[in-house]
Amino acid sequence: MRVFHFTEQPYPDAWTPEQTSLRVTTPSALCDPHVAADLFARYQDEWMLADELGINVMVNEHHSTATCLSSSCMITLAILARITKRARLLALGVPLANRNDPLRVAEELSMIDVISRGRLEMGFVKGVPYEVSVANTSPVGMMDRLWEAHDFILKAMTATDGPFSWESETIRYRAANVWPRPYQQPHPPVWITGSSASSAQATAERGHVLATFLSGFATRKVFDVYRETYQKTWSRPAPPDRLAYMALCAVAPSQEEAMRRAYKVAGYLRTIGSVAEPFRNPPGYMSVADNARALANYGKPRLGLTLASGRTVYAATATCEELIEAGLLFAGTPDQVKSQIDRFTRAMGGMGNLLLMFQGGDLDHRDTADSITMFGREVLPQLGEMAAAEPAI
Amino acid sequence: MPSNALSSELRSVGPVRLEVLTGGTGRPILFLHPGIGFRGGHAFLDRLAASGQVFAPAHPGFEGSQGHASIASVDDISYLYLDLLAQLGEPALVVGASLGGWIALEMAVKSTARIAGLVLIDSVGVRFETRDVPDFADIYALSSEEIAARTFHDPALARIDYPNTPAAELEIIARNREAEVRFCWSPYLHSRRLRTRLHRVDVPTLLIWGEDDRLAPPDYGRRLAQALPRATFETIAHAGHFPQIERPDAVAAAVGRFVTTLAPRAGAQKELAQ
Numbered sequence: 320m321r322v323f324h325f326t327e328q329p330y331p332d333a334w335t336p337e338q339t340s341l342r343v344t345t346p347s348a349l350c351d352p353h354v355a356a357d358l359f360a361r362y363q364d365e366w367m368l369a370d371e372l373g374i375n376v377m378v379n380e381h382h383s384t385a386t387c388l389s390s391s392c393m394i395t396l397a398i399l400a401r402i403t404k405r406a407r408l409l410a411l412g413v414p415l416a417n418r419n420d421p422l423r424v425a426e427e428l429s430m431i432d433v434i435s436r437g438r439l440e441m442g443f444v445k446g447v448p449y450e451v452s453v454a455n456t457s458p459v460g461m462m463d464r465l466w467e468a469h470d471f472i473l474k475a476m477t478a479t480d481g482p483f484s485w486e487s488e489t490i491r492y493r494a495a496n497v498w499p500r501p502y503q504q505p506h507p508p509v510w511i512t513g514s515s516a517s518s519a520q521a522t523a524e525r526g527h528v529l530a531t532f533l534s535g536f537a538t539r540k541v542f543d544v545y546r547e548t549y550q551k552t553w554s555r556p557a558p559p560d561r562l563a564y565m566a567l568c569a570v571a572p573s574q575e576e577a578m579r580r581a582y583k584v585a586g587y588l589r590t591i592g593s594v595a596e597p598f599r600n601p602p603g604y605m606s607v608a609d610n611a612r613a614l615a616n617y618g619k620p621r622l623g624l625t626l627a628s629g630r631t632v633y634a635a636t637a638t639c640e641e642l643i644e645a646g647l648l649f650a651g652t653p654d655q656v657k658s659q660i661d662r663f664t665r666a667m668g669g670m671g672n673l674l675l676m677f678q679g680g681d682l683d684h685r686d687t688a689d690s691i692t693m694f695g696r697e698v699l700p701q702l703g704e705m706a707a708a709e710p711a712i
Numbered sequence: 713m714p715s716n717a718l719s720s721e722l723r724s725v726g727p728v729r730l731e732v733l734t735g736g737t738g739r740p741i742l743f744l745h746p747g748i749g750f751r752g753g754h755a756f757l758d759r760l761a762a763s764g765q766v767f768a769p770a771h772p773g774f775e776g777s778q779g780h781a782s783i784a785s786v787d788d789i790s791y792l793y794l795d796l797l798a799q800l801g802e803p804a805l806v807v808g809a810s811l812g813g814w815i816a817l818e819m820a821v822k823s824t825a826r827i828a829g830l831v832l833i834d835s836v837g838v839r840f841e842t843r844d845v846p847d848f849a850d851i852y853a854l855s856s857e858e859i860a861a862r863t864f865h866d867p868a869l870a871r872i873d874y875p876n877t878p879a880a881e882l883e884i885i886a887r888n889r890e891a892e893v894r895f896c897w898s899p900y901l902h903s904r905r906l907r908t909r910l911h912r913v914d915v916p917t918l919l920i921w922g923e924d925d926r927l928a929p930p931d932y933g934r935r936l937a938q939a940l941p942r943a944t945f946e947t948i949a950h951a952g953h954f955p956q957i958e959r960p961d962a963v964a965a966a967v968g969r970f971v972t973t974l975a976p977r978a979g980a981q982k983e984l985a986q
Contacts, residue, residue, distance in 0.1 A: 344853075452852065457897045459890060488784070596855045602889035610886035617874035 320664070320702040321671060323409055324369040324691060325377035325565065328362045328395070330355060333385035334586070334681075340595040342449050349634040353499075355388055361684045363398060365677070368688055370403040372695025377409040377674050382453040386590050386612040393427040400435035408435055411442030411510055411530060411674070415468035416461035417454035422495050424468070425475040428500045438504035442510035442530065443469055449598035459603030464489055466521070469509070471495075476506040510563065516544045523548035523557065530563035530674065533588075533634065536623050538564055541669055541702065546668070563672035564663075567642070567679060569650040570693040580690055581639045581650035586680020588634045631685035649675070653697035660702065673702075716762040718754070718768070718775070725769070725796045730795045731776030733768040736761030739828065739977050742797065743768040744812025746834075746954060747892035749775050749884065752869070753809075756956040759964030763971050764805060769796065771815070773891030775884055786811075786837070786895050786903060790818035794826070802827040805878070805971060809956055810834050810928070811896060821909035829974045831967055832936070832950035834903040836928050838910065840935050846964065848901045849927050852893075862926040863953035901928075902952040910939045917943040918970040921961055922951035 334341065366376045378395040381387035389395050392410035399408055408431065413424055432439040445465040451458045470709040471485055475495045486567045503505055510528040513519055522529040531538050542562055550559035567584045571577035578710035592599075605613070623631040624645040632641045642648035645667075649659045664670060677694070678687040718735035733750070735757070741764040746752060750770065760766050771789055773779030783789060793815065797804055808816030813835020820830055841847050851859050852877050860870035874882065917940050921933040930947055937945040948955040948962050956963045 455898050457893065459894050459897075473876070597853050601852060602886075604894045607883060607886045607890055610889070611879065611882040614874045614882045614885060615879065 320673055321375055321407065321560070322408070322694075322702065323375040323377035323672065323674045323701060324366060324678075325379070325411075325674050325676045326365065326687075327360055327379060327381070327387040327676075328389045329590075329680065330358060330385045330388050331586065331681035334590055338385075340593055340598075341386050341590055342381075342594040343598045344595050345383065345385050345450055349385065357606070358388060363395075363402065365684065365687050365691060366399055366406070367402055368694070369677075370406040370712070372692065373405070373699060374691065374695050375407040375409060376403060377411055379411055380414070381447070382450045383613065386587070386593075393431065396431045396439070397427075397434065400431050400438070403438075404433075406438065407440050408438045409440040409442055409510065409674075411440075412444035412512060414446030414450065414454075415443050415472075416444035416464040417450055417456050418468070419454075419456065421468040421471045421490060422475060422492055422497075425472045425495075425497050428472070428507065429476060429497050429499055431548075432501040432503055432507050433499045433626055435502070437507075438502070439501075439507040440510055440528075441507045442512065443472075444512050448601055448604040449594045451601055451604070452598055455602065458601035461604065465604065473506055473509070476501050481607050490567055497679055513539075514541055516541065519544040520548045521643075523561075524552050526553060526561070528563055528672065530565065530672070531676075532565040533567075533647050536627075536663075536666055537625075538646070542651035542670065544646050559671035562667070562670040563674055564667065564670055565676065566646065566663075567648040567650070568656065568675035568677050568690070568694065569699065570649075570653055570656050570684075570690045571656070572652065572693070574651050574655065577651045577655075577690075578639050581642075581648055581684050583682040584676060584679035585639060585642060585648065586682075587676060588637075588679075589643075590680070592635055653693055656694070657698050657701050661700070714975060716759040718766060721919065722776070722919050723796075723799075724827070725799070726783075726792050727743030728772050728778040728780045728792070730772070730778070730796075731770040733757060734766060736763070736765045739764040739897065739971070740800040740802060741766045742793065742800075742804045742806045744806070744808035744815050745770065745774070746812055747888070747896060748954075749888035750985065751885075751888075752954065752957040756960035756964060759960055760807065760900065760967060762964070765797070767804075769793070771811075771891065772893070774888050776980060779891065779894075784816050786815055788905045789815050789895070790822060794819055794823060795843065797826040800826070802826075802977065805831065805856050805967075807831040808833065810953060811892065811901075813837060817906060817910070817913065818903060820913040820915065820981060821906065822912075824913065824915045826909070826914050828977075829915055829970065830913065831920065831970060833920045833956055833963065834922055834925050834928055834933065835919070835936065837903060838907045838936055838939070839899075839902045839904070840907065840932065840939075846900075847928070848974070850900065851927065852897070859927075863895055865922065865924045865950045865952045865958055867911070910936075911941060913940050913942070915942065916970070916974060917932055918966065919943055919945045920955060920966055921945065921947050922953055922955040922958070923949050924951060925953040925954045939971075 380389045380392045443460040475497045482496040485492045511522040512530045518540045546557045569581035623633045626644045649656045677691050718733040766960045770777040770782045806816045813832040814837025829928045860867035864870050919937045921930045937943040951958040
């Protein structure tokens with residue numbers, strides 16, 4: 320099992336009760352650049368610590384938000400490419416449908432891959448609904464733009480005979496010729512996020528890694544679609560390293576302390592949906608059928624998480640115990656966390672990548688570093704055996 | 713509320729089949745709906761049918777009209793409707809509301825050969841302000857309540873009781889919203905070059921504006937009227953961005969008066985035949 324440490328690099332000082340939207344409209348006057356500089360430094364220190372412990376790195380990006388100071392995966396990874404030694408460097412992801420410059424994406428990713436001497440994992444995502452306003456990209460046709468940019472980037476990374484041209488509705492280049500070309504040949508591994516059957520199929524057909532975020536035990540269905548499609552396409556079982564799942568994580572010497580840390584990490588879940596109404600679901604982001612269904616359920620609570628007990632809870636208001644039961648959080652002493660991960664991995668039918676948010680909300684550096692260290696020393700060594708003992712299918 | 717005087721038919725234009733509401737007799741009137749589709753507009757269309765033979769196509773991807781990959785901009789729609797005008801046999805009165813007005817302007821700058829006159833109701837489409845001053849409020853950054861307040865004199869008219877709306881209608885609403893984004897998102901509610909081409913609109917033009925429009929305010933309408941060679945400007949009281957919905961009688965009456973000022977039909981027919 321490969322484990323990746325993830326933080327959104329939040330700026331929790333701006334998370335005041337009177338700030339009703341933490342995205343798109345949040346004034347930057349709420350950001351003290353001196354505080355932001357300290358935050359960047361500590362988040363990078365935590366990734367360096369993870370690297371020393373055999374834990375890999377996952378970074379992301381968001382825009383115009385106090386929930387995530389990183390507005391470019393590339394900048395964070397460019398730093399980490401030089402100051403980490405062994406860790407795989409996962410960008411999850413680069414929002415391809417919100418970036419209009421896929422040639423620059425290919426160039427930047429290739430540079431990171433070369434600087435890190437082949438440690439890059441390239442995650443491609445379409446982009447979140449509320450950031451189409453920031454990028455001023457159309458919310459219609461995002462999946463099409465994601466896949467076309469994906470095709471273009473892979474061609475740009477692997478074409479080695481000089482420039483080629485590309486002319487379509489959305490991508491137009493007359494001379495694509497990426498220098499340096501990537502360190503990993505033919506190109507760094509590709510990851511795609513998705514929680515629907517159609518994205519699982521599209522990802523399996525291309526043989527890329529499928530990552531799902533915080534989808535709990537329902538993830539099994541998506542993984543099964545992936546494995547089925549992979550088998551059909553490649554005439555062999557999907558290796559476990561093709562599947563990834565992201566959850567929150569907190570480890571501590573005592574359960575009580577772990578739950579205190581977990582509650583802070585779960586500040587992520589309590590703030591992730593804090594965005595003003597018009598930006599939540601721009602027309603065209605979801606399909607017409609899904610939007611018609613959403614209108615029919617207007618004013619009703621959104622889809623929740625069904626617990627094993629049959630109860631429905633919502634990520635933003637659930638207790639830590641409920642989040643553990645739902646498979647969104649692994650928290651406790653090292654033994655408890657190991658057994659929660661064990662249970663979840665079995666329920667998934669096996670998987671090879673765990674993306675763990677050890678830092679979220681206002682969990683401070685000391686607690687985060689301690690949680691990562693305990694995980695690296697006391698949980699991680701046991702996961703290797705567990706993964707080996709678990710067949711993928 | 714369905715229309716009394718109009719019926720719905722499917723008509724092939726270019727690569728798509730369009731849903732077209734038709735009714736009335738006499739001079740063809742092409743009505744181009746706003747971004748919200750046909751919703752709330754039937755009472756006005758019924759009255760418009762008293763002035764001629766109404767053709768109200770749903771734009772590609774709206775209502776019951778097919779969408780098509782080759783129709784991705786207002787410029788694309790304008791060519792489609794110039795082809796539709798060619799099917800109508802004689803020059804038409806073109807009436808466009810909001811997005812429909814923008815489409816009408818895009819048609820008119822290309823050719824007025826088949827346009828007898830132009831009516832623009834709270835039209836969008838042209839950029840007058842400097843680069844960091846918007847001409848139109850960004851509806852994609854406003855809550856549904858704020859949009860209602862900016863676009864209606866009586867915001868209650870904008871309210872939709874979603875849970876009690878039939879699924880088929882909800883699907884149309886969702887379809888219209890997606891189609892609107894397709895054409896209006898960016899450049900937002902305008903075409904970059906339209907302003908520099910407005911001198912080509914050489915037909916009589918009436919601009920009708922809701923006094924309380926706070927999406928495309930009356931001052932914007934006045935600037936548009938000044939930029940058009942043969943335009944007159946009228947406001948409608950107690951109406952916002954959709955006067956044809958809030959004051960169908962007043963708007964239909966204004967259109968009716970405008971029609972009487974146009975050249976007689978037979979002359980227009982003869983001119984076309986030559």
